[in-house]
Amino acid sequence: xxxxxxxxxxxxxxxxxxxxxxxxxxxxxxxxxxxxxxxxxxxxxxxxxxxxxxxxxxxxxxxxxxxxxxxxxxxxxxxxxxxxxxxxxxxxxxxxxxxxxxxxxxxxxxxxxxxxxxxxxxxxxxxxxxxxxxxxxxxxxxxxxxxxxxxxxxxxxxxxxxxxxxxxxxxxxxxxxxxxx
Numbered sequence: 001x002x003x004x005x006x007x008x009x010x011x012x013x014x015x016x017x018x019x020x021x022x023x024x025x026x027x028x029x030x031x032x033x034x035x036x037x038x039x040x041x042x043x044x045x046x047x048x049x050x051x052x053x054x055x056x057x058x059x060x061x062x063x064x065x066x067x068x069x070x071x072x073x074x075x076x077x078x079x080x081x082x083x084x085x086x087x088x089x090x091x092x093x094x095x096x097x098x099x100x101x102x103x104x105x106x107x108x109x110x111x112x113x114x115x116x117x118x119x120x121x122x123x124x125x126x127x128x129x130x131x132x133x134x135x136x137x138x139x140x141x142x143x144x145x146x147x148x149x150x151x152x153x154x155x156x157x158x159x160x161x162x163x164x165x166x167x168x169x170x171x172x173x174x175x176x177x178x179x180x181x
Contacts, residue, residue, distance in 0.1 A: 115154055
């Protein structure tokens with residue numbers, strides 16, 4: 001880690017009253033999420049946490065001051081990642097692939113998702129305008145018709161097996177009951 005980044009981490013940890021380890025943990029998660037989302041676990045942030053612009057989730061779900069603190073911290077770190085994505089001098093690489101216009105893994109005809117998430121090799125994207133749900137498990141993508149479901153809640157868990165839980169106005173949405181497109 002470059003010295004200037006280490007100094008930045010120290011300043012951020014003081015400004016937001018968290019440990020430097022918490023800042024490093026979030027910075028790694030943001031880099032893994034392309035600078036626009038992060039999922040991580042750190043005791044300074046209440047355990048398991050997720051962040052994307054406009055959405056902050058912490059383990060202590062009713063602790064609004066912790067959510068605000070985490071949102072401010074992640075927003076600052078996301079701006080830093082956008083400015084210096086790799087955390088190292090851009091000339092210190094042997095090859096850099098050209099940046100694609102979009103990092104989306106789903107078919108473009110689905111449009112823009114209202115929610116996306118990823119953990120390890122399991123990813124999802126929800127498309128209310130086309131009433132579709134895309135799930136990528138490893139390298140395999142399945143598209144589902146969500147019908148009348150207005151999916152507004154998603155929970156992703158990792159234990160012995162990875163799971164996704166979707167919630168709509170009608171309660172639990174079972175992907176096995178949705179028609180494949």
